[in-house]
Amino acid sequence: xxxxxxxxxxxxxxxxxxxxxxxxxxxxxxxxxxxxxxxxxxxxxxxxxxxxxxxxxxxxxxxxxxxxxxxxxxxxxxxxxxxxxxxxxxxxxxxxxxxxxxxxxxxxxxxxxxxxxxxxxxxxxxxxxxxxxxxxxxxxxxxxxxxxxxxxxxxxxxxxxxxxxxxxxxxxxxxxxxxxxxxxxxxxxxxxxxxxxxxxxxxxxxxxxxxxxxxxxxxxxxxxxxxxxxxxxxxxxxxxxxxxxxxxxxxxxxxxxxxxxxxxxxxxxxxxxxxxxxxxxxxxxxxxxxxxxxxxxxxxxxxxxxxxxxxxxxxxxxxxxxxxxxxxxxxxxxxxxxxxxxxxxxxxxxxxxxxxxxxxxxxxxxxxxxxx
Amino acid sequence: xxxxxxxxxxxxxxxxxxxxxxxxxxxxxxxxxxxxxxxxxxxxxxxxxxxxxxxxxxxxxxxxxxxxxxxxxxxxxxxxxxxxxxxxxxxxxxxxxxxxxxxxxxxxxxxxxxxxxxxxxxxxxxxxxxxxxxxxxxxxxxxxxxxxxxxxxxxxxxxxxxxxxxxxxxxxxxxxxxxxxxxxxxxxxxxxxxxxxxxxxxxxxxxxxxxxxxxxxxxxxxxxxxxxxxxxxxxxxxxxxxxxxxxxxxxxxxxxxxxxxxxxxxxxxxxxxxxxxxxxxxxxxxxxxxxxxxxxxxxxxxxxxxxxxxxxxxxxxxxxxxxxxxxxxxxxxxxxxxxxxxxxxxxxxxxxxxxxxxxxxxxxxxxxxxxx
Numbered sequence: 196x197x198x199x200x201x202x203x204x205x206x207x208x209x210x211x212x213x214x215x216x217x218x219x220x221x222x223x224x225x226x227x228x229x230x231x232x233x234x235x236x237x238x239x240x241x242x243x244x245x246x247x248x249x250x251x252x253x254x255x256x257x258x259x260x261x262x263x264x265x266x267x268x269x270x271x272x273x274x275x276x277x278x279x280x281x282x283x284x285x286x287x288x289x290x291x292x293x294x295x296x297x298x299x300x301x302x303x304x305x306x307x308x309x310x311x312x313x314x315x316x317x318x319x320x321x322x323x324x325x326x327x328x329x330x331x332x333x334x335x336x337x338x339x340x341x342x343x344x345x346x347x348x349x350x351x352x353x354x355x356x357x358x359x360x361x362x363x364x365x366x367x368x369x370x371x372x373x374x375x376x377x378x379x380x381x382x383x384x385x386x387x388x389x390x391x392x393x394x395x396x397x398x399x400x401x402x403x404x405x406x407x408x409x410x411x412x413x414x415x416x417x418x419x420x421x422x423x424x425x426x427x428x429x430x431x432x433x434x435x436x437x438x439x440x441x442x443x444x445x446x447x448x449x450x451x452x453x454x455x456x457x458x459x460x461x462x463x464x465x466x467x468x469x470x471x472x473x474x475x476x477x478x479x480x481x482x483x484x485x486x487x488x489x490x491x492x493x494x495x496x497x498x499x500x501x502x503x504x505x506x507x508x509x510x511x512x513x514x515x516x517x518x519x520x521x522x523x524x525x526x527x528x529x530x531x532x533x534x535x536x537x538x539x540x541x542x543x544x545x546x547x548x549x550x551x552x553x554x555x556x557x558x559x560x561x562x563x564x565x566x567x
Numbered sequence: 568x569x570x571x572x573x574x575x576x577x578x579x580x581x582x583x584x585x586x587x588x589x590x591x592x593x594x595x596x597x598x599x600x601x602x603x604x605x606x607x608x609x610x611x612x613x614x615x616x617x618x619x620x621x622x623x624x625x626x627x628x629x630x631x632x633x634x635x636x637x638x639x640x641x642x643x644x645x646x647x648x649x650x651x652x653x654x655x656x657x658x659x660x661x662x663x664x665x666x667x668x669x670x671x672x673x674x675x676x677x678x679x680x681x682x683x684x685x686x687x688x689x690x691x692x693x694x695x696x697x698x699x700x701x702x703x704x705x706x707x708x709x710x711x712x713x714x715x716x717x718x719x720x721x722x723x724x725x726x727x728x729x730x731x732x733x734x735x736x737x738x739x740x741x742x743x744x745x746x747x748x749x750x751x752x753x754x755x756x757x758x759x760x761x762x763x764x765x766x767x768x769x770x771x772x773x774x775x776x777x778x779x780x781x782x783x784x785x786x787x788x789x790x791x792x793x794x795x796x797x798x799x800x801x802x803x804x805x806x807x808x809x810x811x812x813x814x815x816x817x818x819x820x821x822x823x824x825x826x827x828x829x830x831x832x833x834x835x836x837x838x839x840x841x842x843x844x845x846x847x848x849x850x851x852x853x854x855x856x857x858x859x860x861x862x863x864x865x866x867x868x869x870x871x872x873x874x875x876x877x878x879x880x881x882x883x884x885x886x887x888x889x890x891x892x893x894x895x896x897x898x899x900x901x902x903x904x905x906x907x908x909x910x911x912x913x914x915x916x917x918x919x920x921x922x923x924x925x926x927x928x929x930x931x932x933x934x935x936x937x938x939x
Contacts, residue, residue: 269869273839273840276839278833298874298876299836299872299873301840301871302870302871303870304869304870460648460650461650463648464645464649464650464671464673467641468645497675498676499673500674502670502672
């Protein structure tokens with residue numbers, strides 16, 4: 196194998212592929228990046244147990260075809276630090292890669308490409324297309340509530356249900372829930388019901404260019420996202436996702452309309468105190484009669500904080516409710532800049548946050564903490 | 568105690584004082600920041616075993632005098648996140664501090680200020696003045712070669728000798744040495760010979776405004792730097808600093824003149840390979856006869872790198888010398904943008920780097936590694 200390539204182009208492709216590569220894998224060859232030169236195309240592949248990324252470029256001059264696996268992190272560091280834009284890479288029969296640029300010449304040991312696992316096969320005939328920004332928003336909204344614990348693996352994923360021109364994405368770690376619903380989409384009519392690992396979706400979200408369309412194909416145990424010169428594979432999580440539809444309360448007895456950023460900066464302050472204390476709990480007290488909203492936290496060993504908030508309206512019964520401020524902070528970040536509708540029933544039943552904005556519908560659900 | 572202060576002014580003063588405060592201290596009261604309101608002045612004090620910082624401001628409205636110690640990191644986080652620029656702080660008889668800003672009110676537990684250690688007493692009558700930028704450069708140049716190990720505590724310091732209108736600062740961890748010499752300074756004629764902990768000097772360097780003059784006073788076991796509204800105390804290290812004057816070779820048999828940044832980027836590349844291998848060694852081969860300079864590194868388990876360098880001149884005998892590239896990188900960073908003079912004698916004797924620039928004289932010394 197022998198090819199000439201520009202440093203800037205190669206670096207970008209390598210960084211994209213590196214997202215799938217973990218240095219903590221138990222399969223040594225997966226710490227490497229697979230490089231194939233064939234015809235006029237250079238293909239880079241990275242993979243771990245969950246995701247695989249394949250990216251290609253034709254901005255390359257292939258002098259001799261071939262394939263090699265090189266230690267990913269080390270190789271990429273070398274490429275980044277080469278002195279000139281022009282790079283010549285060649286492989287000898289001992290699986291050694293020579294990397295030349297300017298008067299610099301590296302020679303590094305490679306691995307046998309025949310030991311590299313083959314990528315999953317996903318039929319792309321029945322795929323559908325989704326806008327990059329839309330997919331990124333869906334991922335960023337739902338990934339916050341995926342479980343970080345492996346005790347119930349299915350909860351580490353995002354549950355996607357696509358049916359009848361409607362897409363619902365939902366996640367829950369059993370303490371909170373985050374859901375997006377998009378309707379009127381140019382989606383396929385076919386029913387899809389899949390659970391994709393949250394970590395894989397987070398990596399995908401970081402790679403997506405908001406302006407481009409993404410082609411999505413789903414097979415029995417894999418999902419494939421294709422955009423530009425990149426293929427992003429993720430395995431699907433096996434098993435039934437719990438039914439979340441009945442978790443979201445249909446009615447509320449207290450409604451608070453408030454500016455999202457105002458509530459967020461107040462939560463940031465209150466959580467300074469709750470984090471310093473033992474329990475990480477803050478209390479929201481809403482009084483329709485006195486027309487006030489007070490956020491407070493009290494940790495006798497550290498101190499207390501109390502703050503009355505500006506709001507737009509309160510309708511309904513007075514309530515005092517305690518919860519983990521980190522959950523509310525995550526939810527408010529997802530809901531963004533506008534006005535937020537909070538709905539409460541009782542101090543021990545989950546409460547909801549919904550965005551006033553039209554278009555897509557976001558529902559955030561938080562389970563309160565019993566403090567007495 | 569009760570005072571009103573602006574958030575922006577208070578935050579800056581708190582951050583300056585926090586530099587002296589460690590959360591890892593064994594003396595609980597030292598995790599706190601001492602705040603004293605007296606007459607028209609607010610004084611903040613932070614301290615650990617090595618350094619103490621006292622900073623004051625008159626941009627404050629003191630309503631009631633008093634003193635308190637508050638948990639430093641927590642208190643500073645709170646101040647930073649307060650909603651309004653106007654802050655009112657008051658202490659009650661139970662050592663609780665109330666912090667009010669806008670509609671936010673924190674109440675946090677303080678510590679008894681009577682348990683806070685008193686600052687050292689340093690006579691400032693015989694102090695001298697040094698320019699901020701000059702002091703910062705001296706510190707930044709020498710701190711790189713201070714030892715990070717506590718096995719020989721004296722080597723963790725920077726050795727300052729001030730005598731006869733000349734200042735010499737030198738440090739060595741016994742593998743390398745870094746020295747600055749400034750002459751013709753408006754310094755006192757009195758002899759000073761002190762060793763100041765490198766870590767204290769690094770904190771000082773980060774606080775110094777290059778444009779201002781610094782007043783330096785030295786007592787038997789403390790040094791005090793005064794600038795603007797800040798006093799910075801450091802203890803001196805006890806014991807004799809080793810004699811370093813004979814370490815710097817007076818003659819060299821090979822002289823290389825080369826552009827500093829060129830050599831630095833080459834070292835950055837070569838150390839990618841040496842860091843991946845077991846020994847972290849690179850080799851510099853200088854040939855006056857063939858008129859070439861080659862930097863290389865070889866780790867059989869990883870690979871090898873070789874690079875011929877552009878240089879200005881070689882004078883003297885051919886030499887091959889091996890060393891830790893991290894030492895050369897640190898030295899080159901200190902020497903900056905200009906041309907560098909390297910001087911070698913034999914492959915096992917230390918080599919020197921000197922800056923072509925006039926004004927101050929910098930000498931960097933690196934001990935080679937035996938590779939055969």
